[in-house]
Amino acid sequence: MPSLSTQLIVIGGGATGLGVAWDACLRGIKVVLVEQSDLGQGTSGRYHGLLHSGGRYVLSDPPSATDCARENEILRRLAPTTIEDTGGLFVSAPADPPDFPDRWLTACQATGVPAHEISRASVLQREPLLSPNLVRCFEVLDASLDSFDLLHLLCAALRARGGQVWLRHRVERLVQRQGAIVGAEVLDLATGERASIGAQVVVNAAGPWARSVASLAGVDLPIALGRGAMLAMASRLVSTVVNRCKPPSDGDILVPVGTVSILGTTDEPVETPDDLTIAPWEIDLLLAEAEILVPGIAGHRALRAWSGIRPLYRPAPAAGAATRLLPRAHTILDHGETHGVRGFVSVIGGKLTTFRLMAEQVLQVIAPQLGSDTSCSTATTPLEPSERRKFHQLPGRLERVERTQGAPPAQLLCECELITRSDLETALGAIEAPDLDDLRRDLRLGMGPCQAAFCGYRAAGLALRRLGAPADGGLTPFLHERWRGLRPLGWGHTLRQMEFGRRVALELLGLVEPAETS
Numbered sequence: 001m002p003s004l005s006t007q008l009i010v011i012g013g014g015a016t017g018l019g020v021a022w023d024a025c026l027r028g029i030k031v032v033l034v035e036q037s038d039l040g041q042g043t044s045g046r047y048h049g050l051l052h053s054g055g056r057y058v059l060s061d062p063p064s065a066t067d068c069a070r071e072n073e074i075l076r077r078l079a080p081t082t083i084e085d086t087g088g089l090f091v092s093a094p095a096d097p098p099d100f101p102d103r104w105l106t107a108c109q110a111t112g113v114p115a116h117e118i119s120r121a122s123v124l125q126r127e128p129l130l131s132p133n134l135v136r137c138f139e140v141l142d143a144s145l146d147s148f149d150l151l152h153l154l155c156a157a158l159r160a161r162g163g164q165v166w167l168r169h170r171v172e173r174l175v176q177r178q179g180a181i182v183g184a185e186v187l188d189l190a191t192g193e194r195a196s197i198g199a200q201v202v203v204n205a206a207g208p209w210a211r212s213v214a215s216l217a218g219v220d221l222p223i224a225l226g227r228g229a230m231l232a233m234a235s236r237l238v239s240t241v242v243n244r245c246k247p248p249s250d251g252d253i254l255v256p257v258g259t260v261s262i263l264g265t266t267d268e269p270v271e272t273p274d275d276l277t278i279a280p281w282e283i284d285l286l287l288a289e290a291e292i293l294v295p296g297i298a299g300h301r302a303l304r305a306w307s308g309i310r311p312l313y314r315p316a317p318a319a320g321a322a323t324r325l326l327p328r329a330h331t332i333l334d335h336g337e338t339h340g341v342r343g344f345v346s347v348i349g350g351k352l353t354t355f356r357l358m359a360e361q362v363l364q365v366i367a368p369q370l371g372s373d374t375s376c377s378t379a380t381t382p383l384e385p386s387e388r389r390k391f392h393q394l395p396g397r398l399e400r401v402e403r404t405q406g407a408p409p410a411q412l413l414c415e416c417e418l419i420t421r422s423d424l425e426t427a428l429g430a431i432e433a434p435d436l437d438d439l440r441r442d443l444r445l446g447m448g449p450c451q452a453a454f455c456g457y458r459a460a461g462l463a464l465r466r467l468g469a470p471a472d473g474g475l476t477p478f479l480h481e482r483w484r485g486l487r488p489l490g491w492g493h494t495l496r497q498m499e500f501g502r503r504v505a506l507e508l509l510g511l512v513e514p515a516e517t518s
């Protein structure tokens with residue numbers, strides 16, 4: 001088995017793991033990050049898209065609110081290309097607790113979360129689809145954050161500084177010697193080959209899979225999993241993030257992201273990190289709650305639903321509590337102290353907004369173990385904009401497609417997201433062992449209104465021709481994944497689109513087994 005030696009292994013290529021690896025790298029620590037899939041395949045790619053102002057947590061979790069406010073400001077400086085400065089609103093509806101807004105505003109001041117009251121008239125001028133019945137309105141510094149772009153920036157920055165990122169490698173064993181973790185055995189999921197990596201410290205940043213990773217070291221992590229469903233409406237119904245000004249609950253945030261608006265979330269306890277099902281009542285609830293903010297929202301086209309899993313540290317006393325009631329703050333456990341397993345640290349929970357701070361705190365624990373006394377510099381080291389274009393800005397793409405300056409017009413492969421053939425060819429050349437789902441995360445392939453009804457086949461054909469790889473260019477799993485997000489939305493325009501896509505796949509191309517699409 002090939003082997004190499006490093007100082008630090010980070011397990012998990014979500015925001016937390018990449019943040020830890022980036023911080024370590026800046027301190028001169030040799031690091032290998034191992035991700036079993038692609039970047040953002042876990043919760044970091046399945047979230048609500050909100051760069052929190054902190055407003056949501058000022059009463060329920062004041063320290064988290066302060067952390068969010070600080071990190072919000074820092075991230076805007078470090079990675080401006082990943083953030084759309086939509087601004088945010090907290091609005092109360094007639095049925096919301098009338099004493100809440102004043103208590104909330106006082107708590108904003110106490111926690112350092114910038115917020116001020118504005119008139120309903122000015123809000124309605126800015127957001128004409130919002131309900132005219134809103135009672136009170138406040139402005140905050142929420143924004144929308146493209147996690148795929150952020151993860152790519154982190155990965156590129158990390159690699160540029162000599163850090164290693166192994167995608168599609170799963171940690172299958174942690175090597176233990178005399179009460180200390182001294183390395184890991186990893187499986188290359190593309191080739192089936194195994195490798196061993198020796199390290200002084202291993203960080204478990206495996207998100208909802210943290211419990212199974214910890215079990216590789218014989219550590220039992222008490223973790224509760226909460227699954228949240230989200231629903232993207234096919235148009236941008238608001239241009240500002242809109243939160244309900246009431247105690248946090250299901251379906252109380254609306255986030256504009258690119259061309260869509262995302263309603264979310266629910267919070268259901270689940271047993272496994274792979275349980276991404278969405279129950280019909282969750283969609284009904286999200287729409288019913290959003291109706292209070294945007295009357296008539298159910299008449300707009302729903303584009304797609306998805307869900308993400310939140311791991312919440314649940315030490316014994318809170319066992320059995322509803323996951324919505326468990327603290328959202330992160331937990332860092334040095335298993336040398338908690339379980340007598342040295343060189344092994346887990347970081348659990350938190351928010352994408354606070355990933356940098358979480359990483360800094362992890363490094364406070366492990367840097368001394370690695371003999372480093374260099375201080376943290378992630379708050380002041382910008383993540384350079386990637387060399388890729390910022391593909392997901394539709395106006396930018398449209399301009400590029402239309403301004404051909406005498407050259408023949410670019411060939412469009414995806415009409416919804418305006419992805420050209422050359423975009424796709426560039427991405428195919430840049431990604432190691434790409435599949436169509438990677439192209440979706442990189443280019444937004446198949447994420448528009450037709451949900452891959454046309455571009456999926458074109459991309460599969462091109463991938464096949466370029467790479468000579470999988471029999472159908474990875475098309476079947478890609479279509480299954482698109483289908484999963486459409487299935488809970490079988491009414492109106494979406495039902496027509498689903499039926500059209502299904503007939504193309506099944507009857508025209510004979511691609512997808514009927515049993516799996518029923």
Ligand SMILES: Cc1cc2nc3c(=O)[nH]c(=O)nc-3n(C[C@H](O)[C@H](O)[C@H](O)COP(=O)(O)OP(=O)(O)OC[C@H]3O[C@@H](n4cnc5c(N)ncnc54)[C@H](O)[C@@H]3O)c2cc1C
Pocket residue numbers: 011012013014015016017018034035036037038039040041042043044045046047048049050051052169170171172205206207208209210213226227228229265307308309310349350351352353354
């Ligand atoms: C429904 C929902 C909505 C949310 N909305 C927001 C929001 O709007 N704003 C916000 O700030 N936060 C939000 N959050 C929280 C935020 O998404 C998470 O805190 C963050 O994404 C967690 O990132 P992570 O890196 O810890 O985990 P993940 O992104 O899940 O990464 C863990 C990675 O570990 C990998 N892995 C697991 N096991 C192994 C193994 N054995 N070997 C190799 N790799 C492995 C997985 O493949 C995965 O990619 C939301 C969370 C949920 C659930």
